Amino acid sequence: MSHLQLIRPEPATGATPARRRKISLDKVAVDFTTRGKTFRAVDDVTIEVPEMQFLALVGPSGCGKSTVLNMVAGLLAPSEGSVTYDGAPVEAANTRVGYMTQKDTLLPWRSVADNIGIAFELRCRKANAAERRERVAEMIDLVGLKGFERHFPAELSGGMRKRAALARMLIYEPETLLLDEPFAALDAQLRILMQQELLRLVERRQMTVILVTHDLEEAVLMADRVMVFTSGPGRIRTERDIPFERPRNAMELRFRPEFSAIHEELWSELKDEFAASVERERRAQ
Numbered sequence: 001m002s003h004l005q006l007i008r009p010e011p012a013t014g015a016t017p018a019r020r021r022k023i024s025l026d027k028v029a030v031d032f033t034t035r036g037k038t039f040r041a042v043d044d045v046t047i048e049v050p051e052m053q054f055l056a057l058v059g060p061s062g063c064g065k066s067t068v069l070n071m072v073a074g075l076l077a078p079s080e081g082s083v084t085y086d087g088a089p090v091e092a093a094n095t096r097v098g099y100m101t102q103k104d105t106l107l108p109w110r111s112v113a114d115n116i117g118i119a120f121e122l123r124c125r126k127a128n129a130a131e132r133r134e135r136v137a138e139m140i141d142l143v144g145l146k147g148f149e150r151h152f153p154a155e156l157s158g159g160m161r162k163r164a165a166l167a168r169m170l171i172y173e174p175e176t177l178l179l180d181e182p183f184a185a186l187d188a189q190l191r192i193l194m195q196q197e198l199l200r201l202v203e204r205r206q207m208t209v210i211l212v213t214h215d216l217e218e219a220v221l222m223a224d225r226v227m228v229f230t231s232g233p234g235r236i237r238t239e240r241d242i243p244f245e246r247p248r249n250a251m252e253l254r255f256r257p258e259f260s261a262i263h264e265e266l267w268s269e270l271k272d273e274f275a276a277s278v279e280r281e282r283r284a285q
Contacts, residue, residue, distance in 0.1 A: 019050035021087070022176060022208045023072055028081035029233075030067050041067050043233040045081075051175075054202065054209040056219035056226045058270060060277035064234025065212040069178045072210065073099050085176075098174030102181045104165035106153040113140065113149040116168045139167040142201070159190045163197070170201070176208040184214070195222060196250045203247050216270060220263050221250045228269045231277035238269045 030042040042064035049055050057065045070076040071083045074094040083090045085097075106115050117136045140146055143163040153161055162183065169177070182198075183191045199222060202209055213219050219226045220242055227239045242262065244253060253259055 056223035059229030
């Protein structure tokens with residue numbers, strides 16, 4: 001059996017599996033100071049994420065969505081409130097999460113296998129060469145890049161680069177994924193394929209996920225719950241449970257009438273925040 005698989009006990013027949021709280025933000029606010037002026041990026045945000053839940057955060061640019069990810073990752077401390085992970089305060093870099101940003105940040109002078117292998121060496125410094133090769137091969141196969149091990153980033157398509165970045169993150173064996181617009185730079189067709197690939201991996205490994213996206217359709221397709229943020233300072237305007245079963249087929253789900261109804265419901269909330277954001281930027285000019 002692969003040591004990358006996460007095995008969880010099955011609940012008794014008729015029982016509801018208990019899901020403990022994985023991530024908690026309690027009345028969080030974040031202030032930044034730029035050119036001698038202080039502004040509030042996030043204000044009075046409370047979020048609880050149970051383990052194995054897929055949460056999507058949507059809202060206009062500058063509403064603090066990425067700031068939330070940075071706090072959970074331990075890269076940023078809140079100005080007010082608290083952030084906990086598995087009940088413990090997040091006070092340093094959170095090594096139990098994987099963080100994937102818009103840019104793949106692959107090293108251009110290293111092959112796919114070497115990019116992924118470096119990440120494994122950083123996690124397991126005592127691993128020998130044979131174990132390194134085995135784990136790298138396992139991850140390459142997991143994300144569908146078998147046959148491209150010796151290719152360099154410049155020789156890969158955009159989707160392949162994203163797969164390589166995903167493998168590099170997953171080899172750390174994070175129990176939680178923080179995803180900041182991971183597919184924003186891809187064309188529409190490739191984006192759909194990568195959405196389906198990510199759904200497959202997350203559902204297979206039963207991971208907790210927070211996804212930041214500007215794409216409301218992507219949020220509804222992938223998440224168990226969607227939160228709409230106000231224009232800055234970011235507050236939670238509304239949230240909506242997404243009732244679609246798993247595993248999901250992102251290709252088919254977008255054509256279901258229930259999908260359209262939920263998308264329209266959330267868009268009615270979100271469009272006002274986009275308008276407010278545009279007006280704020282106009283006044284700032």
